[in-house]
Amino acid sequence: MAVKRLWFYIKLYPYFVSRSIQSRMSYKSDFFLGVGASALMQGLGYVFIWAVFQGIPEMNGWSFYQMVFVYGMAAISLGLNEFLFAGSWNVGKHVRDGSFDRLLLRPMGTLFSILAEDVALHGIGSVLFGLAVCIVALCRLHLALSLGKILFWIVAMACGSLIFFSVNIVCATVSFWVTDISSSMVMVQNVSEFTKYPIAIYDRKLQVFLTYVIPFAFSSYYPAGFLLGMESSPIYWIGPILAAAAAVTVAALFWRYGTGKYQSAGG
Amino acid sequence: MVIQATGLTKDYVINLKGKGLKGMAKSLFKSEKKTVHAVQDVNLQMDEGELVGYIGPNGAGKSTTIKMLSGILAPTAGSVRVCGLDPQKRRIQNAMNIGAVFGQKTQLWWDLPVRETFELLRRMYNIPADRYKKNVDEFMDFLDMGPFADQAVRQLSLGQRMRAEIAASLLHDPKVLFLDEPTIGLDVNVKVAVREFVKKINKERGVTILLTTHDLQDIEELAKRIVVINHGQVGFDGSQAELARKYADGKHSVSFTLQQEVSDILLPEGLAAHCTIQREGRNVKVMHDSSVSSSDLIVALVQRYRLTDIDIEGPQIEDVVMEVYRE
Numbered sequence: 276m277a278v279k280r281l282w283f284y285i286k287l288y289p290y291f292v293s294r295s296i297q298s299r300m301s302y303k304s305d306f307f308l309g310v311g312a313s314a315l316m317q318g319l320g321y322v323f324i325w326a327v328f329q330g331i332p333e334m335n336g337w338s339f340y341q342m343v344f345v346y347g348m349a350a351i352s353l354g355l356n357e358f359l360f361a362g363s364w365n366v367g368k369h370v371r372d373g374s375f376d377r378l379l380l381r382p383m384g385t386l387f388s389i390l391a392e393d394v395a396l397h398g399i400g401s402v403l404f405g406l407a408v409c410i411v412a413l414c415r416l417h418l419a420l421s422l423g424k425i426l427f428w429i430v431a432m433a434c435g436s437l438i439f440f441s442v443n444i445v446c447a448t449v450s451f452w453v454t455d456i457s458s459s460m461v462m463v464q465n466v467s468e469f470t471k472y473p474i475a476i477y478d479r480k481l482q483v484f485l486t487y488v489i490p491f492a493f494s495s496y497y498p499a500g501f502l503l504g505m506e507s508s509p510i511y512w513i514g515p516i517l518a519a520a521a522a523v524t525v526a527a528l529f530w531r532y533g534t535g536k537y538q539s540a541g542g
Numbered sequence: 543m544v545i546q547a548t549g550l551t552k553d554y555v556i557n558l559k560g561k562g563l564k565g566m567a568k569s570l571f572k573s574e575k576k577t578v579h580a581v582q583d584v585n586l587q588m589d590e591g592e593l594v595g596y597i598g599p600n601g602a603g604k605s606t607t608i609k610m611l612s613g614i615l616a617p618t619a620g621s622v623r624v625c626g627l628d629p630q631k632r633r634i635q636n637a638m639n640i641g642a643v644f645g646q647k648t649q650l651w652w653d654l655p656v657r658e659t660f661e662l663l664r665r666m667y668n669i670p671a672d673r674y675k676k677n678v679d680e681f682m683d684f685l686d687m688g689p690f691a692d693q694a695v696r697q698l699s700l701g702q703r704m705r706a707e708i709a710a711s712l713l714h715d716p717k718v719l720f721l722d723e724p725t726i727g728l729d730v731n732v733k734v735a736v737r738e739f740v741k742k743i744n745k746e747r748g749v750t751i752l753l754t755t756h757d758l759q760d761i762e763e764l765a766k767r768i769v770v771i772n773h774g775q776v777g778f779d780g781s782q783a784e785l786a787r788k789y790a791d792g793k794h795s796v797s798f799t800l801q802q803e804v805s806d807i808l809l810p811e812g813l814a815a816h817c818t819i820q821r822e823g824r825n826v827k828v829m830h831d832s833s834v835s836s837s838d839l840i841v842a843l844v845q846r847y848r849l850t851d852i853d854i855e856g857p858q859i860e861d862v863v864m865e866v867y868r869e
């Protein structure tokens with residue numbers, strides 16, 4: 276039963292997404308501007324770390340190119356999240372204008388509807404940029420990843436984007452009680468900036484926060500530590516998976532609770 | 543029993559925002575709440591294949607009831623079963639059993655052409671290919687959707703969109719159909735087409751239909767059974783005829799013109815108690831309640847006076863409904 280359901284969603288997803296891209300393509304210039312802006316933003320960030328850390332050969336045990344690798348990983352996870360999970364930004368609007376009704380009338384999970392409804396192609400810009408940066412860093416560090424590590428890398432990136440997504444969904448769920456939440460979502464987005472740098476360079480409290488409260492560090496710092504062979508403690512490799520599982524569970528439960536509180540809009 | 547609602551109740555809790563910046567700041571800390579009792583203790587049973595007109599004044603709680611029946615809103619109290627399922631707890635299964643049209647909002651995809659929207663629904667509801675083709679052909683034809691089937695939904699006129707909405711809600715052969723103001727803003731011809739379509743679907747496919755509308759002609763033509771809701775409470779549940787009988791007292795009348803001047807119009811005693819007479823020169827209107835039959839009254843009148851231009855009027859549904867809404 277559950278498998279059948281999953282298969283149903285897997286078949287439906289590409290169809291929905293292609294429809295959404297099709298309708299989005301009627302605004303072509305918007306799309307290219309988006310890709311450009313996204314790549315530019317990431318590029319500027321890169322220039323920033325390059326400028327800041329140029330004179331510093333290493334910081335709290337992290338060399339320049341190791342930091343670059345963390346930066347790249349964060350860019351990939353964030354880009355994937357932006358690309359695949361853009362729909363979470365629409366929740367507030369759906370709740371406010373009552374169009375969430377529509378999602379509830381469909382024979383599909385509401386989270387699926389939200390996800391299938393929107394993708395932001397420009398997120399790909401960020402993913403490609405992150406990938407390029409990571410490869411450059413690996414070359415400079417003279418590191419060749421084993422096949423196992425490459426597989427782990429893929430899993431870690433998926434987990435990382437799921438963590439961003441879950442946190443976004445938790446924020447979006449608040450819109451079932453509070454009318455305008457986009458500012459709080461932007462705030463949480465800004466917290467994700469911290470993941471672009473190894474959390475080892477931060478204050479202890481911030482490290483705990485980024486690990487246990489909003490577990491963004493599992494999208495970049497921890498898996499990077501493992502991939503670069505700097506850390507061997509299990510939290511660096513199993514952590515991202517556990518954190519993603521926990522985040523998705525919390526988000527899904529909270530979402531379910533929130534949708535039960537939906538009040539619709541008059542009409 | 544296809545629909546069974548018992549003690550159905552919905553309260554909306556509204557946060558009142560104070561005026562201006564000061565009020566806004568205040569509401570951050572302590573929000574004042576107001577409760578709207580939108581639906582109170584509604585009992586509604588519908589059998590398979592029934593078509594019920596659900597009417598009531600603005601803000602009576604019609605849409606709220608439908609939202610609870612279709613799984614959009616959780617009831618504050620009471621229980622609902624649609625085809626044996628709790629619509630909110632078993633939302634996805636329930637969604638397969640029902641179709642819904644909310645005249646005020648679109649269920650369609652704004653940027654997609656109508657045809658593609660149907661295709662999307664086919665996949666979403668897993669509609670078998672033959673059923674899908676049969677339904678699309680039939681609906682396109684009956685609702686005359688050919689001319690605009692390739693236009694994006696956002697480019698449709700209101701009437702075109704409404705036809706597309708109704709067709710879309712029925713593609714997956716639902717057992718139950720909720721129509722919340724499906725004729726709002728339609729021109730006369732489209733209105734007639736939509737009514738015919740609803741009638742046909744109900745008759746040929748045995749779809750159970752709950753219809754709300756402010757157009758009483760819809761009700762007159764479609765709904766044998768009427769449920770009236772006012773201030774969130776059901777005030778009447780019965781046939782159109784019963785509704786007329788209950789609320790139409792004094793709403794029947796016989797009008798005529800006297801051929802000669804008479805000083806007073808006298809009626810036999812048994813009738814007089816049930817009649818009131820309005821008179822303007824030779825034009826007379828005798829209003830009576832439903833215990834008097836108009837034929838008896840006319841016989842009594844022609845025995846005494848010479849009349850022309852006799853006109854019999856039954857209760858108008860507008861009058862009846864206004865009477866009910868006033869309660």
Ligand SMILES: Nc1ncnc2c1ncn2[C@@H]1O[C@H](COP(=O)(O)OP(=O)(O)OP(=O)(O)O)[C@@H](O)[C@H]1O
Pocket residue numbers: 538539540541542554555556578579580598599600601602603604605606607
């Ligand atoms: N989402 C909502 N939040 C708060 N209050 C609401 C909401 N929707 C409706 N109400 C209130 O609940 C009551 C019933 O509204 P409802 O929309 O069910 O009426 P209705 O019978 O459909 O009216 P209409 O004929 O105008 O469509 C109204 O008093 C309305 O102000």
Ligand SMILES: [Mg+2]
Pocket residue numbers: 542604605606722
């Ligand atoms: Mg309404």
